[in-house]
Amino acid sequence: MTQDIYVVIEHIQGKVSDISYIMTAAAKDLAQHEGGEVVGILLGSNVSHLKDNLALDRVILGEHPDLKDFSSDAWKRTLLAVFAEYSPRAVFFGNTTIGSDLSSSIAAHQDCPIINHCIKISDQGLVTSQICGGKIMTDSQLSEKTTLISMIPGGYKPEEGQGGPPRDVVEFPVPDLSDLKVKVAQYIEPDTSDVDISQEKVLVAVGRGIQTEDNIELAQELADLLGGTLCASRPVIDQGWLPTSRLVGKSGKSVKPDLYLSLGISGATEHLEGITGSKTIVAVNSDPDAPIFDVAKYGIEVDLFDLIDPLLEKIEAAKGG
Ligand SMILES: Cc1cc2nc3c(=O)[nH]c(=O)nc-3n(C[C@H](O)[C@H](O)[C@H](O)COP(=O)(O)OP(=O)(O)OC[C@H]3O[C@@H](n4cnc5c(N)ncnc54)[C@H](O)[C@@H]3O)c2cc1C
The missing domain is CATH 3.40.50.1220 (TPP-binding domain)
Structure with a gap:
């Protein structure tokens, strides 16, 4: 296993989501304690430019038409291939619809632990989680296996994870996605007739x-x-x-x-x-x-x-x- 801390970058309609910057900030803190680098996994189609404002050391870029909009099956298969190749110390996911879908199914598939509701990395390098609607704070250590961490906002500002561009970009060979059970047919924008x-x-x-x-x-x-x-x-x-x-x-x-x-x-x-x-x-x-x-x-x-x-x-x- 490497000591590197990975971040699964979320983006919607060509824009990096704030949670991705927040995860990057947390990953930087954790990487300092673990002695590794901060590596972003950027999946999509024509998304290479999204890496430029992320404070990452390295980016693993997986591009494929079936990764364009989030699709659980396609993203999960690709992430599993990345983990098999690089064996990260820990992986951050957003505690979002996308991140929760991926992290829970990958944790079950890989039989690896997941720390939920992380809000901050403590000064001792522990993963601090805010649970029970914010009434209880817990500190967890990384396990000996690759540990998945699901991140909520509140502990870092998005600006803390901005910077870049990353030093290295590795183009990752996306595995065969020809037999996906679910494919995204269309992206439907929400109703915009009301005030935004x-x-x-x-x-x-x-x-x-x-x-x-x-x-x-x-x-x-x-x-x-x-x-x-x-x-x-x-x-x-x-x-x-x-x-x-x-x-x-x-x-x-x-x-x-x-x-x-x-x-x-x-x-x-x-x-x-x-x-x-x-x-x-x-x-x-x-x-x-x-x-x-x-x-x-x-x-x-x-x-x-x-x-x-x-x-x-x-x-x-x-x-x-
Ligand atoms: C998958 C999922 C997605 C969700 N998405 C969202 C989302 O997008 N947005 C969202 O908001 N929630 C979302 N929720 C729900 C969320 O978990 C909370 O249940 C919700 O935010 C609580 O709303 P609330 O604070 O208005 O109500 P409550 O938690 O019931 O809080 C009411 C507050 O009002 C205070 N209060 C009561 N009377 C007074 C008074 N007279 N004067 C002053 N204070 C008073 C109380 O002290 C209490 O703190 C989601 C939940 C799930 C599981």
Whole structure:
């Protein structure tokens, strides 16, 4: 086995996903403790240029038309071939739809351990995971076998994994993919008729703490006054109180506003995944232990209904009306 730390680079529609930069930053920390290099595995079709802004030592490039859009079967076969050839010390996957699909099936196939929900590499080189909705932190050592690590955002900023271009690029011979059971027929873009929250500068986000559909109006008033847009966590969307286009997080959109004002959102990892690009997060929650406070620049421990009216008045007064 080598001491090198590998990162499976995720990209969608020609753009490297933020989680790939975050994994690269974590892999750099881990590689320092293990004494190896940081190696990216970049699979796709005509994706070579995506390596240029990643702070990797080396890239293993696997290009094939059937690797163009993510396909579990095709990507897994290619990754297994890469692992057989290079025997990495550890491999980072995103705790994303793509990464979870790959890491769990590869761990089962190879009978190798997987450490889930890694948020940071500790100063001692341990893999720190945030589990139980952020209430428990655990430290794990790498096993003697190749260890898979599934990474969540929150511990590193994407910029920490940016840099490059890598010193070396190795073109990897993609194995035979002629008998794939599933092939991607078409990539379907989501409905874009609503406002694109990923481009908004000011977002007011509501969670289950908003309690009823009628209360959404209150949050909308606040968003209007701030010149912002309303978005939400999953329970609010599942209730049908706002359209799916306003969902923030793992199954919704990643946002990067100047201000993300969160009202009654606990900060589950699936939600935090979508907000790490925000410049300033302000969290309002009545529970002092809510994990959202761990990522917020400003936290207000209060019942949101005690806050909104006085806040509206203050903003109106500040605006001179
Ligand atoms: C595969 C998968 C994908 C997912 N994708 C997403 C996703 O994309 N986006 C997403 O958001 N979630 C997603 N989830 C769900 C996620 O795990 C959480 O369940 C969800 O984010 C919780 O939403 P919440 O914070 O609004 O609700 P809760 O976790 O119930 O939190 C409500 C918060 O409101 C606070 N509160 C209650 N009343 C008040 C009050 N009066 N004043 C102030 N604070 C109050 C509470 O203290 C609590 O912290 C996903 C889950 C899975 C399994």
